[in-house]
Amino acid sequence: MITARHSLWREPRPADAPAIGRLDWLLVGAYAAAVVVEAVVRPDVAWRPVVTVLALALVPALLWRRDHPLLAAVIAWSVAASLSTLQMTARTEDLGLDSMIAVLILLYSLVRWGSGREIVLGAAFVTLVVILGAYASSAGSADAFGGSVLLLLVVAIAVVFRYRADLWQRQRREIRNQERVALARELHDTVAHHVSAIAVQAQAGGVVAGSQPEKAVEVLAAIESEASRTLAEMRSMVQVLRDEDAVAYVPQPGVADLPALARTDTTPAVEVSLDGLRGRLARPVDAALYRLAQESLTNAVKHARGATRVEIDVRREGGVVRLRVSDDGRTDPGPVPVPGFGLLGMAERVRLLGGSFSAGPGPHGGWVVEAVLPAEVLA
Template sequence: MFTVAVLVEGILRPGLAWRPLVTVLALALLPALLWRRARPLVAVLTGWGAAGLLSVLQLTAHPGDLGLHAMMATLILLYSLVRWGSGREIVLGTAFVTVVAVLGMYATSAGRADAFGGSVLLLLLVALAVVFRYRADLWRRRQREIRNQERVALARELHDTVAHHVSAIAVQAQAGGVVAGSHPEKAAEVLAAIESEASRTLEEMRSMVRVLREEEEEEAVAYAPQPGLADLPALARAHPAPTVEVSLDGSFARLARPVDTALYRLAQESLTNAVRHARSATRVAIDVRREGDAVRLRVSDDGRTGPGPAPEPGFGLLGMAERAQLLGGSLSAGPGPDGGWVVEAVLPVAASA
């Protein structure tokens, strides 16, 4: 379309001096327009260079009218430079455009009003490009933040669900190795427990993969609901050793669903840590109580605390702290006053998703 417009104007416009040369220089903008995003500085130098050459001819030969309306396409090149160019390219390109613009105003003997209007037009074009560039950068940063949040959330879910079941499988396998020699009849029970945990792990992994692969909302599959406080007794029964005691004190009927799920995950991860790391632990207590507009979760065990500094927090504690903070709550973990390990979390009842 641009080529057709240049040829038509170059042939039919009356009073145009040096018609073939002016038409060829205007056609030089065609490759510049094609390069305007990939190579904005080269495009500006090409397009505005052609415009500058016309101004030089106007100054030296005074042949009359040398301008084509199609040369207004150079404004697109200036916009592209500021919109997609690097900092160095913008500085060099705008300096070149300024020189050519001043030369063109001088060559055409533009009055103050014309010079002022042309300058304002160029500045407005630059400002528009800056605004769109800023909005695009802001959108890209937001997209990166969203991807980072999704990646962290996925890592947290993988750790809290799969790691819990894998830990239970490891504990059952260790117990199976102990009882296989002295009580062969109990080995079958241990193997059944391992099979149950493995099947549950595979089911949750498949559910997460379905969520990640699903793209069409209309074809969304029915996903299993997230667990909550009502599932804590079942979680306790899944761990015959050590003994797990669950205490729910207060009304949780109006508990926000994200808080309900977070409390379950925090209790699940705390129980997993107790089973894996608490030495000689025989009892794990999970206590949940309503305290006004907040819910307090306390998970403690009676394991022995060894001498030396506290262990460095791993991904489990990091994920637990993130869960609590995302809902406006807090979490603390450390040795208890009477021995063992204690995890306490306080979450607001009305926290939003």
Template structure:
């Protein structure tokens, strides 16, 4: 239990805090309008001008609630505390505007976006203000119970969304790491293949140097070319990590192997089209195009209902390579705001190589996956 408390105390703020946007301004403006309208038309309101001013003091707090959740909570719930003190001093049973219930939004923001220390300090402050308000209003036991349940529900909802987002971020990081490992492993295999070729060329050069010196010059040129290409590919992936696993010293499949994915004897049929010069791609890009096409084909076969055809089109466009995989089926589910982990992994691989990937319904039906990668990695 102590360890759990320490973990919560040291909990950092989420790193995906969105900036103030149009919905926030609409929320603040809507609250301000509601507070003014209620303050004007409500007949039983005591100290009407003061109540409207205090209500409008919550507007900045609503805008700050994500960037500075603790400050916003102190300001917003501080207004509620001031109302409780005024209520005690005036011996009034009912004071304040119903629109001030927006302080619940600040409690949600504190738990959703605050750090562990901010949550601890803010919730303690809120509990103190709530206790003061209940004492000032002489609230009955039923109202006390209902108010506590409401506060706990708001906090619980914030906790659910906070840790759901945290889990999503962790899964994305895991996918990114897996793709980095896969790229590093493929680079390791490719470099090992090139080094093996260099070693063979060097041995051949040593054998012919004394008999055919001119042949030795050709061998040295071949070694230089192979070494330069190897260094270029190593530099393109210099900071990619890999796991210590046994490796097969041979380059992985590439664009030239895509033809093996074509088939006409099963449904859906698979058609592969290659256009332009696709023979001098950087090895990581060459392998990535194959992997992306293979994964897209697998997804189409699994998830595209009633599909009869899958098309794989690869073409060279200047300094880029464009991969487009289409099917004529029906997707099992509509578009979602959170793509599946397979698509996330494909997108991470494309981004790591300096490219992009998009996936969604096609204009004529079916599903389209399109990736654009640089022919030479940065």
């Protein structure tokens, strides 16, 4: 238990807190309007001006609830403590507005967005305020139990959403690492392939050096070209993490292997189109294009509803290569669904190679995956 408490105390804030947006301003506006309307309409509000001003003090706290969760919670629950103190002073049964239930939003935000230290300190402060409020209102055991259950329910919901988001972030990091490992393996295979070719050429050069010096010069030029290409690809990938496990020295499939994915005797039929790819592509880009097309085709076959055709189009446009995989399946109206881990993995691979990636419903139906990669990865 001591270890768990220390772990909570040192836990940092979540890194995915969104900035203030339109919904936040709508929430603030709705709360402020509710406070004003309730203060005007309700006839039984004691100390009406004071209570209204204190309730409106929650407005900035609602805006700060993600950037400064502890400060926002302290402001909100300090208002609740002030109302409880006034209630004891005025000796009235009820002092406050129903709209003050918004303090629960600040409690939720404290647990959802605060650091472990902020959560511990804020929870202790909220507990004291709750005890003060129960004493001021002379709440019975049933009311105290019901209020405690409500607070614990809010805290539980915040914990669920906090650790669900944390799990999502960990899965995304795992995908990122897996893609880097895959690229590192491909680099390993590519370099091994190039070095093998250099070794063969060097042996040939040694054989002809004595009898045909001009041939030896040609072999040296070929070795230099192969070595330069290998070094350029190595420099472009040195920051990619590597797996220490042994891997086979086999070149990875590339764009030239895409026609093998074409199918005309199945549903959906698969059409492959290659255009302007006469020049040689950087090996990491070549392998990535094949993997992206393969993964996109797999997704289309599995998930495209009613699809009869999948088109894979790869074309070179100047210094970039554009991949487009589209199907004619049915798409549901409404917001674009959250991308799965397969799409996240593809996007990460493209990003590592300095390209751009998009996936979503097509303008005429179906699903479209597009990736743009540099033909030569920058060293």
